[in-house]
Amino acid sequence: MKKFGKFIVGVFTKNIGIKILALVLAAIAVALINI
Amino acid sequence: MGKEFWLEYWERVKAMAFGFDWSYVVEIIAFAAAFYIAFKILKENKGGKIIALFVAAVIGFGLAFSLSSAVGSEILVLVIFLLVIFVPTMFHTEIKRTLLGSGTKKHSKGEGMTVRDIEFIIDEITHAVQHMSKNDIGALIVLSNGNLPEGIISSGTIINADINAPMIEAVFYPKAPLHDGAMVIEGEKIHAAGCFLPLIQNDGLPQEVGSRHRAALGVTNVAEVTAIVVSEETGVISIAKNGEVKKKYASDADLRNVLSDYFWSDLTGKETKAK
Numbered sequence: 001m002k003k004f005g006k007f008i009v010g011v012f013t014k015n016i017g018i019k020i021l022a023l024v025l026a027a028i029a030v031a032l033i034n035i
Numbered sequence: 036m037g038k039e040f041w042l043e044y045w046e047r048v049k050a051m052a053f054g055f056d057w058s059y060v061v062e063i064i065a066f067a068a069a070f071y072i073a074f075k076i077l078k079e080n081k082g083g084k085i086i087a088l089f090v091a092a093v094i095g096f097g098l099a100f101s102l103s104s105a106v107g108s109e110i111l112v113l114v115i116f117l118l119v120i121f122v123p124t125m126f127h128t129e130i131k132r133t134l135l136g137s138g139t140k141k142h143s144k145g146e147g148m149t150v151r152d153i154e155f156i157i158d159e160i161t162h163a164v165q166h167m168s169k170n171d172i173g174a175l176i177v178l179s180n181g182n183l184p185e186g187i188i189s190s191g192t193i194i195n196a197d198i199n200a201p202m203i204e205a206v207f208y209p210k211a212p213l214h215d216g217a218m219v220i221e222g223e224k225i226h227a228a229g230c231f232l233p234l235i236q237n238d239g240l241p242q243e244v245g246s247r248h249r250a251a252l253g254v255t256n257v258a259e260v261t262a263i264v265v266s267e268e269t270g271v272i273s274i275a276k277n278g279e280v281k282k283k284y285a286s287d288a289d290l291r292n293v294l295s296d297y298f299w300s301d302l303t304g305k306e307t308k309a310k
Contacts, residue, residue: 018074026066032097035047
């Protein structure tokens with residue numbers, strides 16, 4: 001259970017910089033596609 | 036582009052912003068996942084600068100296509116798709132290395148070794164490499180976790196001998212039958228010798244880079260291993276990792292650092308595993 005918790009935390013916190021960048025870029029791309 | 040155009044464009048932006056649709060969420064998640072994979076590959080393979088180009092290309096093309104009434108949004112989706120495809124094509128060898136590394140179970144051969152065993156092995160390898168360097172004897176040693184492609188091991192001769200300086204020097208002695216290939220060390224054993232490695236195909240390399248160095252770069256490009264090279268011409272010791280020369284003129288301390296990294300973290304997967 002503890003390992004699973006660590007895994008979940010890791011999924012969200014690992015490479016957080018590029019995750020945020022990918023999400024922001026995806027939002028911009030979707031917005032530009034749908035305009 | 037007159038005033039009416041911008042007013043109409045602004046209306047479209049407002050309509051999109053206020054007309055929330057669940058399909059947008061799905062699209063964002065799909066795009067974010069594709070971008071994340073592409074960025075991760077780029078970041079792990081020293082392609083950080085390409086991320087900025089990638090972002091600029093998506094925004095640039097996006098703006099151009101959204102402003103142009105002649106081109107449909109499908110073309111923008113296609114351009115983004117092509118950009119995401121372009122990254123794996125450019126870094127195909129690095130992706131292969133990552134996939135080979137993740138698909139292979141690390142042997143963790145260091146687990147049975149004591150601190151004294153590891154210190155002895157590091158001393159012996161360092162001593163042998165330094166001695167060969169002083170005598171201009173060429174050598175290529177690959178520190179592997181059992182993750183080398185099978186063809187490489189089978190191209191040489193399995194030795195499975197204990198690691199000690201006389202044994203390493205005997206293999207690389209210029210008239211010895213196995214001196215021309217690479218020696219593969221796995222944990223506390225010399226696993227194989229006389230192995231043929233893939234040479235790196237890189238036209239950017241200087242002419243003076245010999246086949247031993249090209250082989251070291253080639254093997255570290257296709258597998259997550261470290262290679263130690265002793266130049267036959269100059270006796271210079273170099274260290275290669277991830278398809279590039281980490282230390283062109285490695286000192287005794289550099290050599291020990293690489294070996295310590297291999298035995299204490301690469302091999303066991305933990306900082307202090309040995310008893």
